[in-house]
């Protein structure tokens with residue numbers, strides 16, 4: 001029905017912007033440009049009559065292949081430690097990580113994003129580009145055992161590695177943007193050397209994508225991709241992650257580099273800058289309260305859009321579920337479907353394994 005009507009409208013030439021509208025916003029077309037039959041001839045409930053009919057006409061379908069599982073690996077521990085503020089999520093011991101990767105692959109999940117927690121931190125986060133660092137060693141070991149079955153994305157930031165917990169290099173109490181670029185590029189390069197498929201700079205330094213692209217290309221890592229954490233909003237939903245990754249800033253906050261959550265134009269500007277700098281994928285983080293930004297990003301670029309559903313989004317659901325106030329499985333599936341409906345091509349989510357289990361059951 002929709003397609004026939006679109007053709008009719010195309011032939012009339014009444015709507016010059018139809019092609020672009022049709023690509024991005026079928027809702028607009030169907031509600032504003034067509035005269036459907038009205039009640040009682042038209043009854044929208046017909047397509048909701050049975051579970052089978054509803055399933056046939058379901059517009060958004062989740063697949064475990066849409067998801068990327070965040071993985072924390074901690075140097076110097078022998079057993080996996082559950083993160084208190086994120087029940088069900090662990091900091092993995094290096095000698096247990098392969099078991100977990102095997103489980104993830106069995107569930108049909110294709111991607112992980114790795115975060116390292118090093119034993120030693122220092123002022124300039126030198127361990128972030130250590131060839132024998134926790135992330136680099138983990139990449140090598142996963143690649144050796146599982147080859148290209150799994151896409152390894154690495155978070156590229158300094159906050160887990162600096163003694164002060166900020167994402168860049170300090171100059172007094174300020175973050176020195178350009179000095180930080182140098183270390184971020186070295187870190188990304190060391191991940192590529194170890195075998196990472198995609199690096200994901202998350203420090204929100206200006207020029208980080210360009211600087212990393214240049215560093216990778218200089219060493220012939222043309223095929224290592226970059227996900228820009230393009231619009232990483234300064235959110236209050238990161239708190240459980242900081243608990244997980246031991247990266248709480250020692251002083252101040254991250255508002256001079258993460259962007260204000262109040263601003264739409266600024267977010268889209270960040271997206272466009274990352275596209276121009278050579279990002280292969282752009283990201284909005286967090287996801288659920290930022291569906292408008294995901295939607296607008298989808299319309300701004302033809303690159304894949306990634307949404308990062310953050311630790312706080314996970315913990316809020318988990319806490320309510322533990323109290324018995326919500327049905328966890330159903331809320332997880334609903335929230336995640338809405339993130340995809342808004343326009344996300346891939347979703348980084350701490351619920352990834354649960355979602356895959358639910359999908360595999362159905």
Ligand SMILES: [Zn+2]
Nearest residue numbers: 157158159167
């Ligand atoms: Zn950081």
